[in-house]
Amino acid sequence: MSKQNHAIVKWIVNIGFIIFALIALFPIISLVISSFMPSSELMRNGISFNITMEKLQLDNYTYIFSQAPEYWAWYGNSLIISVVTIVLSLFFSSMVGYALALYNFKGRNFFFILVLFILMVPFEILMLPLFQLMINTQLVDTYFAVILPMVVAPVAVFFFRQYALGLPKELMDAARIDGTTEYGIFFKIMLPLMGPSLAAMAILQGLSSWNNFLWPLLVLRSNDMFTLPIGLATLLTPYGNNYDVLIAGSVMTIIPIIILFIFFQRYFVSGLTVGGVKG
Known part of the structure; x- marks a missing residue:
């Protein structure tokens, strides 16, 4: 196998691993994003990637650390x-x-x-x-x-x-x-x-x-x-x-x-x- 073909195969394998890693991390990423949403949004949309930036807040973590x-x-x-x-x-x-x-x-x-x-x-x-x-x-x-x-x-x-x-x-x-x-x-x-x-x-x-x-x-x-x-x-x-x-x-x-x-x-x-x- 030539060096060029070897490099192409390496890139394909790396891209495949990245895709699998993102699939594996999907639940964690969605959980982290949802942790910044108010309860009303979670009840309405559930855990999802449907992000509304103005509705993200730190109230959930503030409550945990203070109350x-x-x-x-x-x-x-x-x-x-x-x-x-x-x-x-x-x-x-x-x-x-x-x-x-x-x-x-x-x-x-x-x-x-x-x-x-x-x-x-x-x-x-x-x-x-x-x-x-x-x-x-x-x-x-x-x-x-x-x-x-x-x-x-x-x-x-x-x-x-x-x-x-x-x-x-x-x-x-x-x-x-x-x-x-x-x-x-x-x-x-x-x-x-x-x-x-x-x-x-x-x-x-x-x-x-x-x-x-x-x-x-x-x-x-x-x-x-x-x-x-x-x-x-x-x-x-x-x-x-x-x-x-x-x-x-x-x-x-x-x-x-x-x-x-x-x-x-x-x-x-x-x-x-x-x-x-x-x-």
């Missing part, structure tokens, strides 16, 4: 739950996946099959016994009720196990000869090598926790403990729908996910691809 303290309480709850869930999930799931991959012990295959079995069971089936457990332990309407069932996620254990299979075992043997403990081998040698997998799973676990709706809806009771998905859902009632505040608040919820992806995106693709091909 909606409950919104920021929900925001804080979601941040606390998501951050703690990410940290604990990465810590415990990486340890379990690492042990299943690099240690030979009795019952290792059984535990891995058990992880696969739980991975295939829909969470909706597990909710009832988990909810009964939260009642028995008196954790209902607390952060712990939302966080604990997500600490050791089967998908994270499976992912870390697949990634750890590609780590060089020679480093472990060399560290043992130097007198390093097993915990030292994991934290000082192996865990840094798992950096791409940790970054990829941080994004996936953060996104899952931030958008989690059904489980927090079951275990949280008081308004000041609600997370953002539940709190925003309360704005839609049979007596009135605050679509303007709802849409502006939804736009604000995108910011932490964007920040999380910006920090870890350089490792995201490599973490997924390497963890996905190791057997």
Whole structure:
């Protein structure tokens, strides 16, 4: 293929990717535009690209920042739950996946099959016994009720196990000869090598926790403990729908996910691809 033809093909591919990107961004762009419209316009036209410049305003965001303290309480709850869930999930799931991959012990295959079995069971089936457990332990309407069932996620254990299979075992043997403990081998040698997998799973676990709706809806009771998905859902009632505040608040919820992806995106693709091909 000549350089000219190669350049043409490259331009066509780039244009195709741009078109697909715009299609993927269409809901977000329309949501951002609609967040500057008054409620009356949203009720009349819905979410659309039909923009009337003179009707765009900042009232929705002004209300959120100055007259909606409950919104920021929900925001804080979601941040606390998501951050703690990410940290604990990465810590415990990486340890379990690492042990299943690099240690030979009795019952290792059984535990891995058990992880696969739980991975295939829909969470909706597990909710009832988990909810009964939260009642028995008196954790209902607390952060712990939302966080604990997500600490050791089967998908994270499976992912870390697949990634750890590609780590060089020679480093472990060399560290043992130097007198390093097993915990030292994991934290000082192996865990840094798992950096791409940790970054990829941080994004996936953060996104899952931030958008989690059904489980927090079951275990949280008081308004000041609600997370953002539940709190925003309360704005839609049979007596009135605050679509303007709802849409502006939804736009604000995108910011932490964007920040999380910006920090870890350089490792995201490599973490997924390497963890996905190791057997």
